[in-house]
Structures are given as structure tokens and as C-alpha cells.
Amino acid sequence: MANITWKMEDGSEISADVNDGLNLMEAATSNNVPNIEGECGGCLSCATCHVFVDQDWFAKTGEIDDIEDTMLDMTDVERRDNSRLSCQITASPELEGLVLYVPEP
Numbered sequence: 473m474a475n476i477t478w479k480m481e482d483g484s485e486i487s488a489d490v491n492d493g494l495n496l497m498e499a500a501t502s503n504n505v506p507n508i509e510g511e512c513g514g515c516l517s518c519a520t521c522h523v524f525v526d527q528d529w530f531a532k533t534g535e536i537d538d539i540e541d542t543m544l545d546m547t548d549v550e551r552r553d554n555s556r557l558s559c560q561i562t563a564s565p566e567l568e569g570l571v572l573y574v575p576e577p
């Protein structure tokens with residue numbers, strides 16, 4: 473389990489304990505995090521689960537594969553160096569305290 477925090481542009485935030493193995497798009501939608509849609513259900517075809525990862529945590533969120541890299545060029549809000557598609561980040565104890573910033577279109 474890991475406690476994950478999503479920070480919104482208006483300064484609000486949502487934190488939740490996320491079970492190991494759950495992806496962070498599913499965790500966001502089940503905790504009503506705004507602006508994370510997850511339209512494709514996590515099969516890397518919508519880019520509606522875009523988040524910015526706190527720089528201190530970026531390396532711990534895993535590798536970006538070629539498909540995610542391509543999809544990151546199709547996000548509503550322009551990609552940054554710390555962009556990830558949250559359906560591709562899997563909760564694990566190493567992510568305890570992870571902070572994600574939610575882009576607003």
C-alpha cells in the first residue's frame with residue numbers, strides 16, 4: 473500500500489491509500505480526482521490520465537515505454553519532462569508519499 477496525493481491547480485488536494493498493484497489512474501477515478509478520466513480503461517489509447525510527477529519521485533515511477541511515450545505527445549495539456557500517464561504507474565510500497573500534479577485543460 474502507498475499513500476498517494478493528487479494536487480490540483482486550485483490548491484486543493486486529495487490523498488488516498490492505494491493497494492499494491494492498482495494503477496494510479498484507477499486509484500484517481502475511484503477517489504474522484506478531477507480531470508483524470510481514464511477513458512480507455514488503462515490500455516494506453518486515450519491519454520486522459522495525464523499527470524505531472526513530483527520531480528523527487530519521477531525515477532521511482534518506472535520506465536516510459538514507446539507506446540506511452542507516443543501517447544504523451546497527445547495529451548490535452550502539453551507534456552513536460554515529468555509527465556506520465558497514470559494508468560502506467562502501479563502502486564507499490566516504494567511509492568509511499570508520492571505526489572502527482574493534475575493538469576487542467
Ligand code: FES
Nearest residue numbers: 512514518519559
Ligand atoms: S487511461 Fe487511457 S491512456 Fe491511461
